[in-house]
Amino acid sequence: MALSGKAVLVDDMNEILKRKRAYWDQAFPGLKNLVLIKVIPERIEVINYKAGLNNDPATFRAPSIEFGEKK
Numbered sequence: 001m002a003l004s005g006k007a008v009l010v011d012d013m014n015e016i017l018k019r020k021r022a023y024w025d026q027a028f029p030g031l032k033n034l035v036l037i038k039v040i041p042e043r044i045e046v047i048n049y050k051a052g053l054n055n056d057p058a059t060f061r062a063p064s065i066e067f068g069e070k071k
Helices: 013-018
Strands: 002-010 036-045 064-066
Touching: none
Parallel strands: none
Antiparallel strands: 002 036, 036 064
């Protein structure tokens, strides 16, 4: 799977606390050195041979979904 889009650093402590996981206490004591990155997807590509999602044999491009506004 490949995901592309816009990445935004999350520095709002309320947002960080809303998404907090239990293991963060051990990995990031006091939430120091913790960085959250929000990815706003623009395109996702997936190849899953078992599900029949194969790349195009002529172009080798993976099946994909485009997100965002249509122009």
